Amino acid sequence: MNLKTLAEALGLSQTTVSRALNGYPEVSEATRKRVEEAALRFGYRPNSRAKGLATGRAMLIGQVIPTSTQHEMVNPVFGDFVAGASQNLARHGYDMLLTRVPGDDEGKVYREFRARGAVDGVIIQAPDVKDERIALLNRIGLPFIVHGRSTGVEEPYSWIDVNNTQAFRRATEFLLQLGHRRIALINGLERMDFAFRRRKGYLQALETAGIGPDPQLMCTDEMTEQFGHHKTRYMLSLDDPPTAFLCSSMLSAVGIRRALQEAGLTMGRDVSVIIHDDDLSYLRNGDDIPLFTATRSSVRHAGELLADALMQLINAPDHPPITRLLEAQLVVGSSTGPAPLRAARLPS
Amino acid sequence: MNLKTLAEALGLSQTTVSRALNGYPEVSEATRKRVEEAALRFGYRPNSRAKGLATGRAMLIGQVIPTSTQHEMVNPVFGDFVAGASQNLARHGYDMLLTRVPGDDEGKVYREFRARGAVDGVIIQAPDVKDERIALLNRIGLPFIVHGRSTGVEEPYSWIDVNNTQAFRRATEFLLQLGHRRIALINGLERMDFAFRRRKGYLQALETAGIGPDPQLMCTDEMTEQFGHHKTRYMLSLDDPPTAFLCSSMLSAVGIRRALQEAGLTMGRDVSVIIHDDDLSYLRNGDDIPLFTATRSSVRHAGELLADALMQLINAPDHPPITRLLEAQLVVGSSTGPAPLRAARLPS
DNA sequence: AATCCGTTTCAAAGCGCTTTGAGGCATGCC
DNA sequence: GGCATGCCTCAAAGCGCTTTGAAACGGATT
DSSP states (O other), X not given: OOXXXXXXXXXXXXXXXXXXXXXXXXXXXXXXXXXXHHHHHHTOOOOHHHHHHHXXXXXXXXXXXXXXXXXXXXXXXXXXXXXXXXXXXXXXXXEEEEEOOSTTOHHHHHXXXXXXXXXXXXXXXXXXXXXXXXXXHHHHTOOEEEESOOTTOOSOOOEEEEOHHHHHHHHHHHHHHTTOOOEXXXXXXXXXXXXXHHHHHHHHHHHHTTOOOOGGGEEEOOOOHHHXXXXXXXXXXXXXXXXXXXXXXXXXXXXXXXXXHHTTOOBTTTBEEEEEEOOOTTSOSOSXXXXXXXXXXXXXXXXXXXXXXHHHHHHSTTOOOOEEEXXXXXXOOSSOOOOOSSOOOOOO | OOHHHHHHHHTOOHHHHHHHHTTOTTSOHHHHHHHHHHHHXXXXXXXXXXXXXXXXXXXXXXXXXXXXXXXXXXXXXHHXXXXXXXXXXXXTTOEEEEEOOSTTOHHHHHHHHHHHTOOSEEEXXXXXXXXXXXXXXXXXXXXXXXXXXXXXXXXOOOEEEEOHHHHHHHHHHHHHHTTOOOEEEEEOOXXXXXXXXXXXXXXXXXXXXXXXXXXXXXXXXXXXXXXXXXXXXXXXXXXXXXXXXXXXXXXXXXXXXXXXXXXXXXXXXXXXXXXXXXXXXXXXXXXXXXSSEEEEOOXXXXXXXXXXXXXXXXXXXXXXXOEEEEOOEEEOXXXXXXXXXXXXXXXX
16 A cells, blocks of 8 residues: 555545645644545555655764673663663654674764665764764764763764763762772773773772772673673782772673672671763663662663654754763662771782 | 545545546556655654554554563563564564563453454463463464463464473473482473473473482472572572573573572583573673573564564465464573582582 | 677656646626 | 635655667777
8 A cells, every 4th residue: 555546536636635645734633634544554654765765864864883882792881771762763753773893884874874875873882982983973964962971082972971980989989988998990991982082080089089990800801791790800819909899890890790709708897899881771770679779870861862863863954963961870789898908918 | 635635636536636646557657656655754754543443454463562470571582583473564664562461361462352352362471381361362363373272272382482392391301411319390381281291301301311200309380580589599408409400491591590609600611501592682691792592582573473473464365374383492501510529519 | 891799878668656837618797 | 706724635756776769989800
């Protein structure tokens, strides 16, 4: 069933039917009603590609599946983010187009998106400290918004980010107030902007407290459970082990907890832990009382906001860049407590 | 830059240019080379929608974001599955179209997909024991493949599934051989086919061993960390507590571990645990030695297989249904051991 | 020279929609 | 009666591609 057939069945022209269905005012209410009824009865829906060709819109937002480039890992926040984003895209009649980059040339995908008119805009995930995708997208003129920011990029662009520096500064200060002096940082890959900023916040707090950073207490990698486990074991075996851990991910913190358990240590008493909590639906940080003290910011909510912002950018081509800084909450759970008089230490 | 402009620039007709780029034999090698070069130089790529309109293909595979209907949860396997699937779709020039269902009428989405010609096929996730989507898709004639199966559906359809019954039967037998008699099942939502089959396998093994099932030892819900934690605490406080847990998800098993830790019990000694491991990239079950004894089957690999199969179905419209049963490996980790002489029990 | 054939190229139709510019038809006003 | 005014509807162009059926061309065959 296409427009032509429907129009014939109704004894109307294609124009009138099209106008009726698209809410144009030139159609009488009676006609519109009749057309809508028939469309429903025949199960008519305009062909996406034909409509897109005529309107010049794809009604699709592109996103490259963010894999950690080191290994072939799928970012665990991906699911929740996409759920949030597509929920709000759907309100505007948009769907999400997902693509995986063969090799590492993400730029090529964006150029193709543009040349083929495959999508009306894109969302950029996990930007690097100096992310090249931003300049590329600005240059080729494909509407986009960044989930996060890129410290090293000067030119204007739209972004929505969590105040990572502030979050980790506060978290560190919180630990300092509890008397901790040896605070470890279990961070994500620091070529990524969010991890870079978190370290910055951590270092700022230490510096303000007059504590020099210890390279042995700082590590950075993909945020798996194993990573948290390995590093915790290792750091606890140092001569001067940390009494607290600041950890960029819930998942790695599960590894920390495992290591502490193996060492017979109690979290919140022998060792304190603060995490960043993306509020993932299947990885909740406790129900009422948080398991971990955490800097919390829902990545799903971020997805919703990014979708709305991108819709704005697409609908108003000359819209100035949209930027928005979200503050993470510091929620106190049972994983933190006063620094012990003597640090727990594992035999190395 | 579109076909017309490119053709004019080359002094050729659109036909010839189109044929040259699409590898038709009617074009001389010299011409083809010249055309390809120019296309590259001008950055020409055929417009997706125009091409789609002309060919009748969307070059998109639809997928509805699988949210657990009870709550608004995003399935944790989603990311890895999509990564696997889109990798192989990309090989055929296909992308993935993601959509979120407002409300609960997933059928409406498929009807729309069909009527709008928005996608060339769909992948169905997490089928119910009697899943209505299958009949619908067969009826409307939208090519599809199911990730999993639906016990209650008689009509033919394409699917790729893990042998869940077998996996959980073997896992249960393994525990029985270790002397466990009180084995708990921490299962996913049993309206879903995979969870239904897992319970079936578990029950079969118990029955063969002459052990009657105890409803107190069986529970089913969304597989969060909390769920595993709650249920473990509860079951350990029973008069006759389990000595082993069979758990449908790594995530819930993390909760089991937490509960055991709080109870001062050692996994693999006081209590045994077997999980099903989807081999998620950010939630690996140990490196070399598995953390948990597990029935393992990579969901990402399943995604790759489903993508390939769906491509076959789309390219050969009268292809008979493709079905494939994957066997899960039983990998032995350190979370299982002989049943203790006296079961550990928590005060209730 | 005429015919045939294979190779290469082309003009034009068609995919299903939106949108432009125009026309038909009551109605109201001079 | 004539004409402007709204309201409603329409035919046709155009979006950018593929594909059909035909034509032009050069070389080989008669």
